Amino acid sequence: MRSSAVPALPLAQRVRGLEMPWNRVLSSASEPAGAATALGPWHPQEFAAECVETIPEAGGMMVFVFRRMDGAPLAFRSGQYINIDFPIDGPNAEPVSRSYSISSAPTEPWTFSITIKRDPKGKVSPWAHDHLRPGTVLDMLGPVGAFHLADYDRRARFLLLAAGAGITPLMSMIRTVHSLPGQADVVLLYHGAAPDSFAFSEELDFLANVDFRIKVIYCLGDRECGDEWEGRTGRLSTSLLDELVPDANGRQVFACGPEGYLNSATELLRTVGVDDTSVFMEFFSGDREIRAEYAEEVAIAGEIAEEIAATTEEYFESQPAALDMYEPEYDADGPVEAVGAPTEAVDAEAVVPVDAEVEIEVVGVTDENLAEAGPDSASDAGSTVPAGDGAAASAGESGDDDEIAVVDPAALPTVGQGEHTMSFVRTGLNVCVGEDETVLQAARKAGVKIPANCQEGMCGSCKVVKLDGDVEMNHLGGIRAREIDAGKFLPCCSTVKTDLVIDA
């Protein structure tokens, strides 16, 4: 709480929307420099990481902070999870594999943390709480998952719905928003079983206090609670949503918690008018179907990791579209556009036999008291997917005739004199040209037909497409920057700098 002696500050000015820092790295034309390389492209990798810190959290949870053994930062998107091998039965036995959401922000990538709730009946979580200590090294695979913030969001208005341990991936999102500039509007509605069960509540209170973009609401469900409870009570309901987040309708909703909670959230969100395509859910439960999905995602991630380990370059070229779930688009030279690739989920409807080897523990809430089991609605919200910003890179206009491209300039007859050669692929002629002659003059002398009028770069009537090479052009408004970007030029006012291939 700010003391009354502190004068009120004017509201911060911020750029529109939220943009992840790696966008700049990935879209930069020059080679991404130094450490930034490690921040993208990101894809599931197999790596070993060392625990460096354990922090007890409320609600029977423990935060485990890791750093990679190879010294690289961990590149992931806010909301994703990693799959970890726990050597529960000793170093020589088969490890037990589990998936845990990352709770730290990708903007602090040098270490990362997962948060594990102790489930007394579980196999892995008690082991982690009792044996996982600084210095322990574990094998991991990740990042995995299509539940995450978009790389760029012009309308960064979010409603985060958390129940119990479902706070973990949402915590990463809140920390990420807080660490980045940009206009955002985040409301976290956080349901817990008891007043002392809210993990990260001190940090959340702090963030809500210092960052006007973040609002945190704690809610206890409909159980009895003492007088000292200052938060809300009541199950997730339309009236609660209407009261606390009356503009839910215009927000993207990220929800994480037990299945019953999420199923009822699905229905409620529909009722208050949130479009299904704006709802993203992460099921934290041991439901067979969901375990199958996790297992499948991890299996695919493993394949991807293997392929990358084999050869990065071939991987970029060969990656099938269906597996394109963690990636910006690539060509042989690397990422072509950071914001371009919509992520894609594994088909939630697909029936996949649960592999007994890949056992998925319930990472979230097992506390039945908490689970606000809604009506037995079908969980068709499944793992919906944040739509990437679909703006495709606008490819430069090139010749509209595919056949032209296969003409081999070297095979064409050559006329004229000069140090550079201009290949007119439609005419089927190579014309040599000197540096003091315009492209138009040389072309006309050789009989290439290019319409022209002013011959001063004003009228644009001579405009043609350059398929290759560089010219120096001194135009007088006959062409637009956009057209130049698309490869066009005015031969009447251009001289050659290199050999040219011209679509004329």
Added chain:
Amino acid sequence: MRLDTRRTGFSLEAPFYTDPSLFNLDMQAIFGQHWVFACSVAEIPEPGDYVTLDYGPYSLIVLHNDDGGVNVLHNVCRHRGARVLTDPQGTTGNLVCGYHSWTYSPEGDLIHASAPGEMTFDKSCYALKRAHGKIAAGLVFICLAEEPPTDFHETAKIFEPYIAPHELAKTKVAYQQNIVEEGNWKLVMENNRECYHCDGHPELACSLFPTWGLTDETIPPHLEDVWDRNQQAQASLEYRCRRYGLPYEVVEELDTRVGGIRISRESLDGAGESFSADGRRLSKKLLGDLPDFRLGRCSMHLQPNSWFHLLGDHVITFAAFPISASKTLVRTTWLVADDAVEGVDYDLETLTHTWKQTNLQDKAFVELCQQGAASPFYEQGPYMKSEYQVEAFINWYVQRMREHVG
């Protein structure tokens, strides 16, 4: 054809809808003197982008210039009068007439005319004629008068706070429909200014309350339920508008100023988001920095030739461009957020369905009236209470005509 003794509250005498010489007078007095809605910035998003507009005898080029404004040029070559630009829209650097290649700068200056042997040719005498252009809240207006009406900036001040939050500069054209209605432009406008006939719009009736234009006193018994629903929807819309700082109050100065305007934000039926069967959004990307899809429709009527619906998810602009006494081009343009992806965020057919249908129905109504006006037995008819905006339009028109005739 009496302007001085118009029968108030009644439609115009037939020649106003049929007579070519009166049409010519309309073109001079109304379309030649007033601010006319041309297009939105989404139609000419980048420098060099242009649209050409034809109405009555006029042909104009509206070009997005390098300073972010618009240049309005008469599309009449100063050599022998050919249309300089012939496409309805496009992108250009300089403007080259296709006939003898006279070349004009985007400002209209003649910068090149091949003139072998011409010793005394002075290019500076042959610039394209210019007209006035203005952008307000992303809407482009043009005026052919030497001295445009001066109150337009007040009109713009009225509508800017309503329209600016939709950020038209960050929209794109999803679809544009041009229909030629066999009717006088005033009949097109009259038809638009009332919803007395809205029973004839089944698609629109899903989202538009049929009580539009009615009041507590004039509501018929069969519409009382709808009226209640309307009132409730309006109350919650106004609550949301206050919360988000969006203006919604009705401002109505249709015939009390030269830049005649009516603007308001009104609730829609159903989910209250858009012109769909259930009132739900038709595009999934919110416009501007709007926080909520349930913003009803911000509707604006401008004299003499336009009307608009601005929703949370899309915007529709309507413009009437007269062709002849009995023919009018009605142009409807659907704008969505510029990052909305067709097929992903919106389905083009669904997005445009309601107003495509409604436009066709309106076209038929207008044409029925045009046929009637041509009958020797046509007589002026009374505008009903719910048609007060039609009366306002006609009153505005008659005043402007009187001023012009003097």
